[in-house]
Amino acid sequence: MASVATPDPGAYWDRVYATRAPDEVSWFQRDPRLSLSMIDATGAGPDEPVIDIGGGASTLVDALLAAGHRAVTVLDISDKALVAARTRLGARAERVAWIVADVTRWRPDASYAVWHDRAAFHFLTDAGDRTAYLAALRTALRPRGAAIIAAFAADGPERCSGLPVRRYSPDMLAGEIGPEFRLIETADEDHVTPAGVRQHFMFCRFRRD
Template sequence: MSDRTTHWQNVYATKGEAEVSWYQDNPAISLEMIRAARPDRGAAIIDIGGGASHLVDALLHDGYRDIAVLDLSANALDAAKKRIGTVASMVDWIIADATTWRPGKTYDVWHDRAAFHFLTNPCDRAAYVERLRSALAPDGHVIIATFAPDGPEKCSGLPVQRHDSASLAKELGADFKLVETRSETHQTPWGSTQAFQFSRFRRQK
């Protein structure tokens, strides 16, 4: 196991899904931005670093039929599978590091809430973008949420790289056009707040 994998396996082995700072019962902004991309119900959607997020529940409820969730932690994915029950068989659960993963198909929507900002090494960010480029369909949408420039400098004991839409655009490259950006003041389960930014880009054909 890599150090990253070991860290996240331990997090989800020792904490319940509502005991981590990024927990959301209702991933409203993520869902709104996916809907704004106007994918049809058969569109392929992948949630990068999805872990035990409730986004997969919401997407299934919306009727999307081609959903994948990728995470380093098998423990996190197991928690999500257990929560959603028998419909878990409708989801492609991928245990992988987004910086080394080899995509087996293309996706219409790439969503990432709170994974990219853990990539503090420029080489890791470049590797992530390389995988994104190989996995995203022409004209596909990328939604990345990170801590905003005024957000926390650490999360889960790890340093983070904070972003705004401009820094994300620089990471992705000129063939990704910014469509929208939103701010969120996320409230953790214990009542503190974290400044997030959400940016949606469209890949130019």
């Protein structure tokens, strides 16, 4: 497969989702309970907007709808990933806003109470891309909003889906996201891939001042 420097990352990810079923990819989780519990912990009400960045075909959107959230957005660079999620949801997909975009080029036109990202930020190995991502976060997130970012931990895998990743400790991520965000909660998760491989993730929940 192409390297991270591919000129068309959307096509790269579309190929990933075209060649593997959503429940076969290494990051698949049947029950995204840690994400859901961290979103619950923000205290966001059912009508407060929640966005899942790089949500792909994750079942988090199903869980959020089941928990009563009525303002859910899923953004991903891969149209194919979002089609898979919409197909799974059927009529419930109409209750969700879907955005096909590269988060590093996205110009948000709404504001969100919760920004959630599991395993998208860690692909940004280029400092300019991380700056662009964090600019989108600052534009999109309300004052006192919550940012939940999950990435491979410092001792996690060096690659994901054929691409190099940047691994994080909570301190490293807090330094990256900047002083206007307060680190409220961290958690570790040993994710077990469908092939039975353990991957160490760390989750951070920040609150914007």
